Amino acid sequence: MDTDVLVVGAGPTGLMLAHELRLGGVSTVLVDRLPERSELSRAGGVTPRTMELLDQRGLLEPLLATGDYPMSLGHFAARLLDPGDLDGRLPGRFIPQTVIEKFLADRLADHGLAVRWAHDLIALSADEDGVTATLRHGTTTRTVRSAFLVAADGAHSTVRTLLGIAFPGRPGTDTSVVADVRLRYPRPPRSEPQLGPEPGDIGQSHTVAADGNWAMQFPLGGDLRRLALGGPAHSLPRQTPVTEEEIRAGLRTVYGEAVELAELRYAYRITNAARQVADYRRGRVLLAGDAAHIHLPIGGQGMNTGIQDAVNLGWKLAATVHNWAPRGLLDTYQSERHPVAARVLRTVQAQSLLMDWTGTGGPDLLAARQLFDTLLQLPDTKRYLTTMMAGLDIHYPMPEQPDHPLLGRRAPDLDLATGSGPVRLHELLRTGRGLLIDPTGDPNLAALTHPWKDRVDHLPTTTPTDALLIRPDGHICWAAPSPYPPQHLEPALLHWFGRA
The missing domain is CATH 3.30.70.2450 (Alpha-Beta Plaits)
Incomplete structure (x- = not known):
C-alpha cells in the first residue's frame, strides 16, 4: 500500500478526518481537485456539539485565538432559541468555513501532512484488499494504492460518480x-x-x-x-x-x-435539493459530509454534520487499519451517522416550509407558522429544538447494555478531581483513545480494564459520578451507577475495543 487511507476532498470534513486518522496513527494522503484552498466562507455557524468535539481534540482554543468570532443565536425556522436550555459550557459561534479550513490545514501541515492541491481523481477501482485511485496533477498522472478511501469531496462527489453510487432524494426546485x-x-x-x-x-x-x-x-x-x-x-x-x-x-x-x-x-x-446516499460504505470506500448528504443550508447544520461524521468515522477506521477493530465496528459508522443526517434533512425541510423559503405567502402556511409559534412558547418544545439544533441530543444505540440515561450520549463536560489535581473530562479525550472514568476505588474495575490498556485509559477520580466508559469520539458505551456493577463492562470493551 502507498498509504493506509486516501481522503479525497480537503473541506472541513476531509481535514477533520485527516486529523482523526493522524491521531490514530494511520498514514493518510489528503487530496483535492482545487488548485488551492478556497477563500469563500460558505458555511459559518459552528454548533455547540462541534465546539465540544474541537475542544476534545485540543483544537478549539487555538482556533478561537485566530480571531474574534461572535456567538451564534441558535434558531429553528428563524425563531430564536434559548442557549440557556443547553447543558454544555460551550456556545455556538460564527466562524467562517474558510477560517476553519485554513486552521485545520495549517495544523496538519505542522504534523507533516500537507494537502495535495490540484490532484484530480480520474479513475477508481476497489477490491477486497484495497482501493486503487488514479490522480491527475497537471500533465502527469499517478496511481495511489490505499487500504481504504474516504470520499469527502462534496455534493458533486467524483468518487460517488466513478463508483456509480446513487444519490437519491429531491432535486432543487427553488x-x-x-x-x-x-x-x-x-x-x-x-x-x-x-x-x-x-x-x-x-x-x-x-x-x-x-x-x-x-x-x-x-x-x-x-x-x-x-x-x-x-x-x-x-x-x-x-x-x-x-x-x-x-x-x-x-x-x-x-x-x-x-x-x-x-x-x-x-x-x-x-x-433546496435534499439528497442522501443509502449506504455510507461500499466495501473499502466510505462517504462522509456533503458527499453523503446535502440539504438547504439552514441553521448551519451541513458543515457540522460533516465534521461529526469525520470524528465518528476516524477512530473506527484507525482501529480497522491497525487490525484490532471488533467485527462490525466499521459498519456502525453507517448505522450511527445515517439516521443523524436523515433527521437533519427532515428538519431542514420543515424549517424551509415554516419560513416560507419560496415566498408563496399562502394562508395555510401562515396558519401553520402561527401554530408553531404558539408551540414554541412551551418550555419542553423550546428545549427539545434547542438541544437538537445544537447537536447535543445525538444518541447512538449501545447493544446489550442495561438502560442508563447517559448510555449512547455524549460525555458530559465534567470537572474531575484526580490524584494529580482537577481536570476537565473533555481534556482527557485529546489522546483519541477510550477512557474509563472510575469513581469506585474498586481494584476489580481497574483490573477488568487493564488488558485494554493500549486502547483505553483508566482514570480514578474522587468526584461523585457514575462510572463511565467513553469511546474516542466522546460517546458513552457503558455506564453504571453506584455500587457500580461491572458485569457489563467487559462486553462493552469487547464490542467497541476488540479483544484484549
Whole structure:
C-alpha cells in the first residue's frame, strides 16, 4: 500500500478526518481537485456539539485565538432559541468555513501532512484488499494504492460518480442567493438584535417583505456579514450570475432605506435539493459530509454534520487499519451517522416550509407558522429544538447494555478531581483513545480494564459520578451507577475495543 487511507476532498470534513486518522496513527494522503484552498466562507455557524468535539481534540482554543468570532443565536425556522436550555459550557459561534479550513490545514501541515492541491481523481477501482485511485496533477498522472478511501469531496462527489453510487432524494426546485457583504445602516440597528420575524430587526434576522421576498443576515466577525436573499425575485436558474444590483434591489425590497450595500465580497445561488446516499460504505470506500448528504443550508447544520461524521468515522477506521477493530465496528459508522443526517434533512425541510423559503405567502402556511409559534412558547418544545439544533441530543444505540440515561450520549463536560489535581473530562479525550472514568476505588474495575490498556485509559477520580466508559469520539458505551456493577463492562470493551 502507498498509504493506509486516501481522503479525497480537503473541506472541513476531509481535514477533520485527516486529523482523526493522524491521531490514530494511520498514514493518510489528503487530496483535492482545487488548485488551492478556497477563500469563500460558505458555511459559518459552528454548533455547540462541534465546539465540544474541537475542544476534545485540543483544537478549539487555538482556533478561537485566530480571531474574534461572535456567538451564534441558535434558531429553528428563524425563531430564536434559548442557549440557556443547553447543558454544555460551550456556545455556538460564527466562524467562517474558510477560517476553519485554513486552521485545520495549517495544523496538519505542522504534523507533516500537507494537502495535495490540484490532484484530480480520474479513475477508481476497489477490491477486497484495497482501493486503487488514479490522480491527475497537471500533465502527469499517478496511481495511489490505499487500504481504504474516504470520499469527502462534496455534493458533486467524483468518487460517488466513478463508483456509480446513487444519490437519491429531491432535486432543487427553488434557488436563493447567499453573499458575503459589508453593509451600511443609515438607520442604526437595535443594540441587542434578536433572530425573529420583526421587520425592524436588521441585526440578525429573517425579515419578510409584503411581496414574499425575504432577507436573513448573520455576523461573520468584524463588519463582515452573511446575507441570504430569497423569494420570487431571486428564484432564478442556479447558474444565473448574482449582480450587485440584485443585492441592492433585494435589500431595498426587504429593508427599505434602513440597509445599504457597502461591499459585495462574493455571491452565489443555492438550491433546496435534499439528497442522501443509502449506504455510507461500499466495501473499502466510505462517504462522509456533503458527499453523503446535502440539504438547504439552514441553521448551519451541513458543515457540522460533516465534521461529526469525520470524528465518528476516524477512530473506527484507525482501529480497522491497525487490525484490532471488533467485527462490525466499521459498519456502525453507517448505522450511527445515517439516521443523524436523515433527521437533519427532515428538519431542514420543515424549517424551509415554516419560513416560507419560496415566498408563496399562502394562508395555510401562515396558519401553520402561527401554530408553531404558539408551540414554541412551551418550555419542553423550546428545549427539545434547542438541544437538537445544537447537536447535543445525538444518541447512538449501545447493544446489550442495561438502560442508563447517559448510555449512547455524549460525555458530559465534567470537572474531575484526580490524584494529580482537577481536570476537565473533555481534556482527557485529546489522546483519541477510550477512557474509563472510575469513581469506585474498586481494584476489580481497574483490573477488568487493564488488558485494554493500549486502547483505553483508566482514570480514578474522587468526584461523585457514575462510572463511565467513553469511546474516542466522546460517546458513552457503558455506564453504571453506584455500587457500580461491572458485569457489563467487559462486553462493552469487547464490542467497541476488540479483544484484549
